[in-house]
Amino acid sequence: MxxxxxxxxxxxxxxxxxxxxxxxxxxxxxxxxxxxxxxxxxxxxxxxxxxxxxxxxxxxxxxxxxxxxxxxxxxxxxxxxxxxxxxxxxxxxxxxxxxxxxxxxxxxxxxxxxxxxxxxxxxxxxxxxxxxxxxxxxxxxxxxxxxxxxxxxxxxxxxxxxxxxxxNPPLRLVVVGAVHIAQFLAPMAQLAGYQVTIIDPRESFASPQRFPDQELIVDWPEDALTGLAIDNRTALVTLTHDPKMDTPSLQAVLATEAFYIGALGSTRTHAKRRASMLDLGVSAAQFDRIQGPVGLSIGSKSPAEIALSILAAITQCLRMPSP
Incomplete structure (x- = not known):
């Protein structure tokens, strides 16, 4: 770790x-x-x-x-x-x-x-x-x-x-999906004081060569998350665009005290995600804990800019929580 x-x-x-x-x-x-x-x-x-x-x-x-x-x-x-x-x-x-x-x-x-x-x-x-x-x-x-x-x-x-x-225990960021955005988000979060854990079942994605300074878990997210104690000093974001990985991860983290939950995807994708998760038994109030599209709306285009917007949203939620 x-x-x-x-x-x-x-x-x-x-x-x-x-x-x-x-x-x-x-x-x-x-x-x-x-x-x-x-x-x-x-x-x-x-x-x-x-x-x-x-x-x-x-x-x-x-x-x-x-x-x-x-x-x-x-x-x-x-x-x-x-x-x-x-x-x-x-x-x-x-x-x-x-x-x-x-x-x-x-x-x-x-x-x-x-x-x-x-x-x-x-x-x-x-x-x-x-x-x-x-x-x-x-x-x-x-x-x-x-x-x-x-x-x-x-x-x-x-x-x-x-x-x-x-x-207190250190702040932690759990990233589901060892994708290009994660390569920028992980070091940014570490500089901000977060312990970073990246989960992805694909070894070619979750490799030490791509993520030399982060904790990697090569496993399906729903299995990997059972071994992590997600507390109120933990943020989680899903970045895969793949419902097979994103949806189980979001379902699992909604049962925890994670202070921030975000999911990559367009407004249309997030609406489809909402419908599918409500069908799976997630309540509307539970689903509303998920920020989607993830990150602050700052006009981000590149992977680095998107990572910046995500960390900014996490910081805002930590330092300026909604009443």
């Missing part, structure tokens, strides 16, 4: 390889800050860094602070905002406040490598997990959240000097 890079896992891996690294985490934000609570940045002792905490606004200032942390092993809480004399220097002059924790990894007051590895493993295993940090004593505890949200933005934060971050 291939998943996007877990930033805490990367920090732990670099430490295991003998590098001194610090981890910066967004504790709270207000106003125009472009990254949510829980966003992280790994800073290496040579000044290189991975990830982001503000989309470029404060990274430079935080890297310098992190290098100091690596010299003495202490933790810091930094705050930048419109009233801060450093606001213009760090790029927040447009408005906003951001509070950031910077901690060494594996020594001093910092987070343990084992805690980061536990979080990374939970992410890979699609299990929710959390971490609490006492900002006065720097004591830490790994916690198991009771519920998982579709979107972690806004979960956790600071209360009574204790920072809590709930790490």
């Amino acid at each position: 291939k998943v996007s890079q877990h930033i805490g896992g990367l920090a732990a891996s670099l430490h295991r390889k003998g590098q001194k690294v610090a981890l910066a985490t967004v504790l709270s934000t207000w106003g125009s800050s472009p990254r949510p609570v829980g966003a992280q940045l790994v800073v290496c002792e040579d000044g290189s860094f991975h990830g982001s905490i503000s989309g470029g606004c404060v990274e430079g200032a935080v890297v310098l602070e992190a290098l100091e942390v690596l010299t003495d092993g202490t933790c810091k809480v930094l705050e930048y905002g419109v009233n801060n004399v450093d606001a213009f220097a760090v790029g927040l002059a447009c408005g906003g406040t951001i509070k950031i924790m910077v901690e060494p990894v594996g020594f001093g007051q910092g987070v343990s490598v084992e805690a980061l590895e536990a979080l990374a493993q939970a992410y890979t295993d699609r299990q929710g997990l959390g971490l609490q940090v006492n900002l006065q004593t720097w004591a830490r505890a790994v916690i198991a959240p009771q519920t998982h949200s579709q979107d972690f933005t806004g979960l956790g934060g600071v209360s009574k000097q204790v920072y809590t971050h709930i790490q």
